[in-house]
Amino acid sequence: MKSPSNAAAGAAEIDAETDATFPNAIEALRTRRSGHNFDPETDIDDATLEALVEDATLAPSSYNLQPWEFVAVQDEDRLDELVDLAYGQEHIRAAGTAVLVVGHDEPKTADRVFDEWVEAGRMDAETAEATKEQTLAMYDDERMGRDYAVRNASLAAQNFLLSAHARGLAATPMIGFDSEGVAEFLELPEEGVPVVLIAVGPSGGDEPERLPRRDVEEVLHRETF
Template structure:
């Protein structure tokens, strides 16, 4: 006779708490500074997110000096979290991410995750595929993967006791110009990160029955 295990362990509960406690925070304690070592570790954990063909098209510009946060402030429509937060992380998408395929799949071989010939075939396949893909299709891939890594970064931050807010409200063109970012990259979002001065307010969500359907979509 099998014995059923508890559906929620302590570890699972911690994960669920992280999800429940993540809020979009717009008021930060400006006295709190996150070290670059800790920011680097959070980014490392965030990059465990999945990506198409494991090409990892995300790139991060970490803005953490007072001078550069002030420079960003008007570009972000004077949202005060830009200067109050410990840092603002610009998530970018690399439109030429396939150029990293040889390095990535070489690392797979070195880690004994795949044979050399398999890695070589993957490099050739994705180089040809991306070289012939439309700009729209490549943009869609990097936006999708950029969203995945952004959500993971925000959850990692919450697990470490920090707060975040994803920001789409900024002048993307002025941002690219002000921070001298080439057209190889596309801006996906800004993420302010720090310690909340004021907690993010709770929000409601539609019921699952309103947003999920099994096997067929409802009639309009």
């Protein structure tokens, strides 16, 4: 049996300054909070919003299909409506920007993406075509298509949250909203699955202390559950 590496030998004990290749990334992971304290007098600018989305799109995705879209709402009247659809979560209004991360439950990017695999020399044309057909077949299963949408878009949402934190912004993800109502309100296409709603904006100050997290010893299982 291999000896455990530093990374596997107790994450809670790792000194990010000395043991991590990218200590700033570790610090960002460990200090990110779901912020609810926003500065209601200041909004993020377009360049910042676009940078957050760009960072989100660098998340991993199955076969690089990138089955995600981002719908930003900043109009005050529309934010009021979104608060109602999110069961009265007022921090949406205070943040000044809400972004819905949307997944695709159909492989709408497949033709383009598998052509790019071939152009990059990562697959030959025959392999790419066969892999694309397998992927299309998996999406034919309604549940699997929805699972792909949610899983991939969730990875993008986490990138978005970390990017916001790295830029000194407050951001909080929400899955408590009227999914059908939000889809209609934002005019999502039929294949669009509302996954995570994120309130993001300049921080209004300190947040409460983090609530206790489950210990590694409680959640880590080895070989079997």
